[in-house]
Each structure stands twice: as structure tokens, then as C-alpha cells.
Amino acid sequence: MxxxxxxxxxxxxxxxxxxxxxxxxxxxxxxxxxxxxxxxxxxxxxxxxxxxxxxxxxxxxxxxxxxxxxxxxxxxxxxxxxxxxxxxxxxxxxxxxxxxxxxxxxxxxxxxxxxxxxxxxxxxxxxxxxxxxxxxxxxxxxxxxxxxxxxxxxxxxxxxxYRKYGVSVFEMADMPGVLGGSLGGVILTRTPVRTTDGFRLMLRNVHLWSTGTGKNRKTHRETLWEREQRLPKTLDQTDGQRAFPVLFTIPYSCHPTHKVSYNKEYYWELVLSGKAPGINYKATFRVPVFKTEHSSPTVTGELESLPEDERTSLGTDILTIPGLSVRKSLFGGEELSFSSTAGRKVGAVFTLLASLGLLGAAFIVGLGGLSVFMGLVLAAMGVYAGWRALGSLFGSTLIGIHPDRLEVTRKFIGLTTSNRVVLGKELQNIQVISTRASNESNHYTLRLDLDGDERIRLPLRISGQVNAEVLAAHIRKLADM
The missing domain is CATH 1.20.58 (Methane Monooxygenase Hydroxylase; Chain G, domain 1)
Structure with missing residues (x-):
């Protein structure tokens, strides 16, 4: 600062x-x-x-x-x-x-x-x-x-x-969090928190910057690094939980907390959330993470290098990825099925309602004699939003992992809309890339790097960087990469 x-x-x-x-x-x-x-x-x-x-x-x-x-x-x-x-x-x-x-x-x-x-x-x-x-x-x-x-x-x-949960406080064990070290402490809530399926604890390194001026000014947000832990609900506390332990290993290569200028900064965000009856719980903290004399360049933060208790809390199991089902293929290997509506049913329904509203506005504007051009623009926006919403509600993606190939199939209401086969000898690497962010988590997909600099971006929406890395590692293992 x-x-x-x-x-x-x-x-x-x-x-x-x-x-x-x-x-x-x-x-x-x-x-x-x-x-x-x-x-x-x-x-x-x-x-x-x-x-x-x-x-x-x-x-x-x-x-x-x-x-x-x-x-x-x-x-x-x-x-x-x-x-x-x-x-x-x-x-x-x-x-x-x-x-x-x-x-x-x-x-x-x-x-x-x-x-x-x-x-x-x-x-x-x-x-x-x-x-x-x-x-x-x-x-x-x-x-x-x-x-x-x-x-x-x-x-x-x-x-x-706010009335239900009040203000939560993160008490740090050591100040500050250390690049090439760890961030630890405990989150304390004013009242006990009861959830239906445990808690999600996320730490992310974010790059925030703005471009342009005036009406052309845009703010961009990119998650550079993220880890998510799953905290199971306590069985011995029927009245809820008030203290949540925090411990993350942080790679040395990440960016420290730094406000470069008025329109560019790097910051660290700690988020604890859980689904509860009525109002869900969520608390967000801006935490300090810097390079200090305790920073070690050997700390990479790779999943395999983490302590056993921390790696267990990450939930590094392919079956825990939301919206994913796994079954054995009749031709050998596995078939991974992703539901497009995983984690966004409510958003898809609201988008569908918004598309109907746009179409209604287009009808009023166009036939009311206000502006035919504006009516066409609103109609086009409504059709696009409706198509995206229907695709989210009724679409799915299948990834067939066979001994000699990968097969990616996109379906809509059970009908195949696209199919791409990638031979095993063509596949060079599988990269995890960020797609978009929401209030709760960031979303990722996988990119297949092929011979001849060809790249295929899979139509996936995976919640959390760890889930995406686990899926990529699983495909690499089955594809013998």
C-alpha cells in the first residue's frame, strides 16, 4: 500500500x-x-x-x-x-x-x-x-x-x-499469510450456524483491473489461483457450529496483496459459505498475503505436495464434482456425463423469464409503433437469452475416454448437436482454464491441446479450480498421458 x-x-x-x-x-x-x-x-x-x-x-x-x-x-x-x-x-x-x-x-x-x-x-x-x-x-x-x-x-x-448471522470474524493465527507458506486461523460466528450439507471454505488470489475511460470504462476480475475445502457439518453439535478452522498452503509463485494503482490491484479473498434452512450463510474476508522471510520457493501448492489433512479437506474425488456422473463404457474406458444445469437451475429459470420479458417488450415496442428497429433488437436479445436458458436446463456434455481416443458429444433434449473425436496420439496436453465467476465460486473448463497448435475448449462449467484439476488429472491418467 x-x-x-x-x-x-x-x-x-x-x-x-x-x-x-x-x-x-x-x-x-x-x-x-x-x-x-x-x-x-x-x-x-x-x-x-x-x-x-x-x-x-x-x-x-x-x-x-x-x-x-x-x-x-x-x-x-x-x-x-x-x-x-x-x-x-x-x-x-x-x-x-x-x-x-x-x-x-x-x-x-x-x-x-x-x-x-x-x-x-x-x-x-x-x-x-x-x-x-x-x-x-x-x-x-x-x-x-x-x-x-x-x-x-x-x-x-x-x-x-445480517440479522440471522450477524458479523463473523477471522482471527489469524499468524500475521500475515505467507506466499510459499500458509494462511491459518479460525473463523468465529456470532451465532451457531447449521447447514444441510456442511460448509465450503475458499481462498483465492484475484487480479482486479479497469480499462478504458468514461462510458467505455470496464472492470475485469480474474482469479489467478484458488483452493476450496469442504468442511463436514459436525455431528456432535446439534445446535450448530461457531468456530471454523482455516489452513491453506499457498504457492510461492502467487501474487502478494498489492494495490498497484487506483485501477489495478491484486488481493486475497477468504470465503466461508453453507446452505442453511431459510437464509444461507456466507462470510467474505479480505486477507493479507505477502512474501516474508518465512517464504519458501519450494512450496508449489500442488495437490500431491499438500499435507494429508489439507488434501483430504479439498475433496479430491471425481465423484464429488457437481453435475458429473461416471459410468463404464461398453467399448472400454469410461463415460463422463455433465449436466449443463448443475449449480445453475435458478439462474437458468430467471434467464428464461427474462427472455420472455424481452420478447414481450419487443412485441409492445414493435407493434406499438415506437420503434421497429428497437423491437427487432429486443426480440433478438430475447431469443438468444431463451436459447441459452433452454440449453442450460436441457443440455448435457458426454466425454468418452477410450483406450485410443477421446469423444466429446454435446446433447440437447437427448439429441446430439455436436460430436468431436480426438485420437490419443493427437492429444498433447489438457489445460484448466477459467471461464467466469459468480458470488459463490469461479467456474472452469478444460482445453485440449492437440498437434499442430489446435486447441479444443470443452463446453463444461466446473465449479472450483480443484474440481477442474482433479478432472484433468483423471482424464490424463485414463488417456495414459
């Missing part, structure tokens, strides 16, 4: 104050300028923009005043601990790290209140003035309460989870 000098912190604060005042001034001026522009859509859009500018400006000014004493405290601590960057973080310095659920709840609550307030003003104005019957574009105002309901549902879920 870089520490700004006194002059730099004061200059930055002054710049932010001026910038915030400009934003706030523009917002206040817009309130007065558009005070008499009428009602309905004509008034709602400027009010929305003015509110955003004013709140953003006040937030920037508040952050500027907070930054000066905060920077001074950082400089004092950096002088005291010159070779211990983790001591610059208050939570890391104490060795007791609170989960991020409270901050997430507060941010979502603020967004929800602002959005619902603006939506209420728009709808009330339009109902009073009868704009729903007069303005064709008023149909789009129905999108505002739909988004508001989604925000309310998300905020309510986060609030209920």
Missing part, C-alpha cells in the same frame, strides 16, 4: 473539494432550472440527473475531508513499520478481520433508497397527470419499479442474513 506525502494528500483533498463543489453546484442549479418544466417524464428525468449530481458531489466533499487525517495516520504507521505493509490496514494490524457483509448491506440500502425515491416521484407525477395514457414512452417507466423491486429484494435478503 502506497502512502501519500503530506503535500500530496492536501493537494488531493483540495482538488476533490473543488471537484465535489462543482458537482453539487451543477445539481442544485438543475433543481432550480427545471423547477417549472412541467410534470411527468419532462420533470422526472432532470430531477433524477440533478439528484445524482448533488449526492455525488456531497459524497466527494465528505471523502476529501476524511482523506487528510486518514493519510496522516497512514504516514505515522508506515514510519513505525517500514517493512510490514499489512500494518497499514487497521483490521489486519489487529489480526481480527471482520467480514464484508455489513458494508455490502449499507451500500445496497443507500442505492435502494435513492432509486426507489426517484421511481416513486416519477410514477406519482405520471399518474397525477395521466401521462401513462398520453405518452407512448411512458411504458418504459415500468422498468423503474421492476429494478426497484429487485433492489428491495436483494437488500432485504442481505438484511435478513
Amino acid at each position: 502506497s502512502v501519500p506525502s503530506k503535500a500530496a494528500s492536501v493537494f488531493t483533498a483540495l482538488f476533490l473539494i473543488i471537484f465535489g463543489c462543482v458537482f453539487t453546484g451543477v445539481g442544485v442549479m438543475m433543481f432550480f432550472m427545471f423547477e417549472d418544466t412541467g410534470s411527468g417524464i419532462a420533470e422526472a428525468i432532470p430531477t433524477f440527473i440533478a439528484t445524482v449530481f448533488t449526492l455525488a458531489g456531497l459524497g466527494i466533499i465528505g471523502g476529501a475531508f476524511y482523506s487528510i487525517p486518514h493519510a496522516a495516520a497512514l504516514r505515522e504507521r508506515a514510519a513505525r513499520y517500514p517493512d510490514q505493509p499489512w500494518m497499514l490496514n487497521n483490521a489486519w494490524a489487529t489480526g481480527r478481520i471482520r467480514d464484508g457483509n455489513t458494508v455490502t448491506l449499507i451500500i445496497m440500502a443507500i442505492i435502494t433508497v435513492v432509486w426507489c425515491g426517484i421511481t416513486a416521484k416519477v410514477l406519482i407525477s405520471m399518474l397525477i397527470d395521466g401521462d401513462f395514457a398520453q405518452e407512448k414512452f411512458s411504458l418504459f417507466a415500468l422498468v423503474l419499479p421492476a429494478i426497484g423491486l429487485a433492489l428491495i429484494g436483494t437488500t432485504l435478503y442481505l438484511f435478513l442474513r
Whole structure:
């Protein structure tokens, strides 16, 4: 973590104050300028923009005043601990790290209140003035309460989870976590947690960066390394569990915790989750991992090199991979069957409903005379989303591992849509590659590297890097690679 000098912190604060005042001034001026522009859509859009500018400006000014004493405290601590960057973080310095659920709840609550307030003003104005019957574009105002309901549902879920479980704390055994060493400690919960099938404990090394500017700015998130452990539910604690041991071996080659710039950083994330009756449990911690004098370049983190107890907790068994079934082939070898809906039934159903909504919107927009082109665009988006959802619900992938070949077959509602045969002599390597991420875990697939630099990416969605590595090792073993 870089520490700004006194002059730099004061200059930055002054710049932010001026910038915030400009934003706030523009917002206040817009309130007065558009005070008499009428009602309905004509008034709602400027009010929305003015509110955003004013709140953003006040937030920037508040952050500027907070930054000066905060920077001074950082400089004092950096002088005291010159070779211990983790001591610059208050939570890391104490060795007791609170989960991020409270901050997430507060941010979502603020967004929800602002959005619902603006939506209420728009709808009330339009109902009073009868704009729903007069303005064709008023149909789009129905999108505002739909988004508001989604925000309310998300905020309510986060609030209920907070009420049920409170704040969890990760107490580190040693500070910090060590590259080429380990991260250890215990996660403590405020109330006992009961789950239906145990707990998942994940540690991941993440690269977060942004590209572009303005409306073209995009944030990218890549998981560089990940390990998942399965903690079985305790049989002797019928009231639930309140303490969860943590121990991960970390490869020396991983990236340490480091904020390179305002738009690029490497961080470590520890996640404990479990399916429970009613509201599921989940706690996320940002943990410090650095290279220290205890780091050993010989620690690789490979599955075979891990201690027995840690390797056992990883669940390194091909039969534990979600959505995978294994059976013997009539022609020798094995057949692996992957269900496309594994772990994403709810998401596929919601996607299907969204596709129906897009098709309905396309019908209204196109036949209502608003815009034929926009109707076609919405229809195309609806058809694509529906096809993806149906593929997730009714699709599957079969991998036949035979003595002389691999056979990859894609099926939809029992019908073969594609088939590819790879001869054993063509196959050079099997790589694990990341596909996408969700709140709970990252997803991976396998890539077959063939002769002549040809590569085949298998249509799989495997939850967790360890599961993908176990599957790749299993295929290599059967294919005699």
C-alpha cells in the first residue's frame, strides 16, 4: 500500500473539494432550472440527473475531508513499520478481520433508497397527470419499479442474513499469510450456524483491473489461483457450529496483496459459505498475503505436495464434482456425463423469464409503433437469452475416454448437436482454464491441446479450480498421458 506525502494528500483533498463543489453546484442549479418544466417524464428525468449530481458531489466533499487525517495516520504507521505493509490496514494490524457483509448491506440500502425515491416521484407525477395514457414512452417507466423491486429484494435478503448471522470474524493465527507458506486461523460466528450439507471454505488470489475511460470504462476480475475445502457439518453439535478452522498452503509463485494503482490491484479473498434452512450463510474476508522471510520457493501448492489433512479437506474425488456422473463404457474406458444445469437451475429459470420479458417488450415496442428497429433488437436479445436458458436446463456434455481416443458429444433434449473425436496420439496436453465467476465460486473448463497448435475448449462449467484439476488429472491418467 502506497502512502501519500503530506503535500500530496492536501493537494488531493483540495482538488476533490473543488471537484465535489462543482458537482453539487451543477445539481442544485438543475433543481432550480427545471423547477417549472412541467410534470411527468419532462420533470422526472432532470430531477433524477440533478439528484445524482448533488449526492455525488456531497459524497466527494465528505471523502476529501476524511482523506487528510486518514493519510496522516497512514504516514505515522508506515514510519513505525517500514517493512510490514499489512500494518497499514487497521483490521489486519489487529489480526481480527471482520467480514464484508455489513458494508455490502449499507451500500445496497443507500442505492435502494435513492432509486426507489426517484421511481416513486416519477410514477406519482405520471399518474397525477395521466401521462401513462398520453405518452407512448411512458411504458418504459415500468422498468423503474421492476429494478426497484429487485433492489428491495436483494437488500432485504442481505438484511435478513445480517440479522440471522450477524458479523463473523477471522482471527489469524499468524500475521500475515505467507506466499510459499500458509494462511491459518479460525473463523468465529456470532451465532451457531447449521447447514444441510456442511460448509465450503475458499481462498483465492484475484487480479482486479479497469480499462478504458468514461462510458467505455470496464472492470475485469480474474482469479489467478484458488483452493476450496469442504468442511463436514459436525455431528456432535446439534445446535450448530461457531468456530471454523482455516489452513491453506499457498504457492510461492502467487501474487502478494498489492494495490498497484487506483485501477489495478491484486488481493486475497477468504470465503466461508453453507446452505442453511431459510437464509444461507456466507462470510467474505479480505486477507493479507505477502512474501516474508518465512517464504519458501519450494512450496508449489500442488495437490500431491499438500499435507494429508489439507488434501483430504479439498475433496479430491471425481465423484464429488457437481453435475458429473461416471459410468463404464461398453467399448472400454469410461463415460463422463455433465449436466449443463448443475449449480445453475435458478439462474437458468430467471434467464428464461427474462427472455420472455424481452420478447414481450419487443412485441409492445414493435407493434406499438415506437420503434421497429428497437423491437427487432429486443426480440433478438430475447431469443438468444431463451436459447441459452433452454440449453442450460436441457443440455448435457458426454466425454468418452477410450483406450485410443477421446469423444466429446454435446446433447440437447437427448439429441446430439455436436460430436468431436480426438485420437490419443493427437492429444498433447489438457489445460484448466477459467471461464467466469459468480458470488459463490469461479467456474472452469478444460482445453485440449492437440498437434499442430489446435486447441479444443470443452463446453463444461466446473465449479472450483480443484474440481477442474482433479478432472484433468483423471482424464490424463485414463488417456495414459
